[in-house]
Amino acid sequence: MQEFDFAIVGAGIAGVSAAYHLAPQARVVVLEREHVAAYHTTGRSAALHSETYGSAEIRAITVASGRFYRQPPPGFADHPLLTPRGALIAGRAEQEADMKKAAADFARLVPSVRWLDPAEALRLQPLLKPEAAAGGAIFEPEADDMDVAAIHGGFLRGARAAGAALRLNAEVMSLTRKDGRWLIALGDGETVAATTLVNASGAWADVVGELAGARKVGLVPKRRTAFTFDSPAGLDLAHLPMAIDFDESFYFKPEVGQFLASPADETPSPPCDAQPEEIDIATAVERIETATTLQIRRIKNKWAGLRSFVADKNLVVGYDPAAEGFFWLAGQGGYGIQTGAAAGRLAASLARGKGLPDDIVALGVTEAALSPVRFTQG
Numbered sequence: 183m184q185e186f187d188f189a190i191v192g193a194g195i196a197g198v199s200a201a202y203h204l205a206p207q208a209r210v211v212v213l214e215r216e217h218v219a220a221y222h223t224t225g226r227s228a229a230l231h232s233e234t235y236g237s238a239e240i241r242a243i244t245v246a247s248g249r250f251y252r253q254p255p256p257g258f259a260d261h262p263l264l265t266p267r268g269a270l271i272a273g274r275a276e277q278e279a280d281m282k283k284a285a286a287d288f289a290r291l292v293p294s295v296r297w298l299d300p301a302e303a304l305r306l307q308p309l310l311k312p313e314a315a316a317g318g319a320i321f322e323p324e325a326d327d328m329d330v331a332a333i334h335g336g337f338l339r340g341a342r343a344a345g346a347a348l349r350l351n352a353e354v355m356s357l358t359r360k361d362g363r364w365l366i367a368l369g370d371g372e373t374v375a376a377t378t379l380v381n382a383s384g385a386w387a388d389v390v391g392e393l394a395g396a397r398k399v400g401l402v403p404k405r406r407t408a409f410t411f412d413s414p415a416g417l418d419l420a421h422l423p424m425a426i427d428f429d430e431s432f433y434f435k436p437e438v439g440q441f442l443a444s445p446a447d448e449t450p451s452p453p454c455d456a457q458p459e460e461i462d463i464a465t466a467v468e469r470i471e472t473a474t475t476l477q478i479r480r481i482k483n484k485w486a487g488l489r490s491f492v493a494d495k496n497l498v499v500g501y502d503p504a505a506e507g508f509f510w511l512a513g514q515g516g517y518g519i520q521t522g523a524a525a526g527r528l529a530a531s532l533a534r535g536k537g538l539p540d541d542i543v544a545l546g547v548t549e550a551a552l553s554p555v556r557f558t559q560g
């Protein structure tokens with residue numbers, strides 16, 4: 183039986199980033215049920231890095247990740263991981279006061295964020311109809327497109343170069359704690375042993391937690407749909423920001439010569455291989471055609487993925503209070519890629535008993551805000 187210090191369940195962004203940060207100091211195996219890594223949510227995102235999106239902790243961890251993505255270690259990738267995009271959150275006239283307040287709040291962490299008056303908003307995003315930006319817009323000039331495949335691939339390659347093993351087609355079926363280590367029975371009949379089990383299983387995190395006898399953290403996977411469509415002929419997409427409405431009821435962004443769009447749906451779902459529903463695509467088309475001058479004639483590609491949240495929409499990172507040697511790295515919601523680098527690094531530090539890294543504490547993140555213990559109290 184092979185022995186490891188850390189067995190990581192899941193080879194999505196969470197699992198491979200944790201492996202990358204753990205492997206230089208420990209024996210690591212990543213166990214992935216599918217025949218390829220990044221098959222589930224990690225392979226299905228909209229690939230935006232926004233430092234104004236999510237709770238205060240999510241935004242702080244996104245800022246810390248951005249430092250890594252903007253300047254990755256030599257050899258991590260052969261081209262930039264982030265490219266400028268800009269994000270413009272537009273609102274109706276009656277939303278102006280709320281948008282101004284949100285812009286001021288975001289600017290405390292990201293000083294380049296500002297509120298734009300309606301004319302400026304339409305100049306930057308001329309596809310919007312005037313009424314859709316009558317309350318102006320919040321503009322985040324430093325929001326970037328992420329190369330998710332390069333980010334995920336860089337972590338996986340780096341982890342393997344440092345000695346981590348990746349096992350595909352390796353579903354974790356049962357977990358038994360014996361003599362200070364987990365005996366991990368896999369779907370192919372083999373068993374591996376590890377002192378610590380890192381639960382980075384995405385939408386399945388509560389299912390894997392149950393295998394270890396941990397109390398549920400109340401994770402709710404929520405389906406989100408995305409699709410692509412052609413841009414109008416002759417439109418210059420290079421400098422067009424992503425457009426989001428202030429209610430977050432749709433978004434669209436240029437994506438290599440076409441548009442990627444979503445109704446920003448959040449339909450609760452059991453953990454599964456999520457598939458897009460026609461009704462959600464039709465809803466997005468209707469909302470986008472109402473708010474913009476775009477006409478969506480043909481859907482080119484469509485997909486759906488599960489964004490998994492706990493009640494406070496923060497990450498869940500830390501040792502389970504009841505199941506010895508069981509470490510949570512869950513609740514990535516709609517932010518798993520943009521938080522990935524720093525989440526993996528802070529998870530590796532906590533899992534090794536080293537506490538939160540100083541730079542992440544300096545951004546206002548506490549262990550308590552991320553700890554699974556918050557779900558076992560009260």
Ligand SMILES: Cc1cc2nc3c(=O)[nH]c(=O)nc-3n(C[C@H](O)[C@H](O)[C@H](O)COP(=O)(O)OP(=O)(O)OC[C@H]3O[C@@H](n4cnc5c(N)ncnc54)[C@H](O)[C@@H]3O)c2cc1C
Pocket residue numbers: 191192193194195196197213214215216219220221222223224225226227228229230231352353354355382383384385386390406407408444486487488489512514515516517518519520521
């Ligand atoms: C439409 C859409 C748009 C999004 N846009 C963005 C965005 O712009 N920016 C952003 O940062 N995030 C975005 N996200 C969210 C982001 O994609 C997720 O937060 C992130 O991918 C979650 O990564 P993960 O590693 O936790 O989960 P996953 O990628 O789902 O990985 C979990 C893995 O665990 C494996 N697993 C589960 N159970 C077992 C088991 N028993 N044994 C072995 N393996 C197991 C699964 O097979 C899976 O591969 C978006 C998501 C969607 C769906």
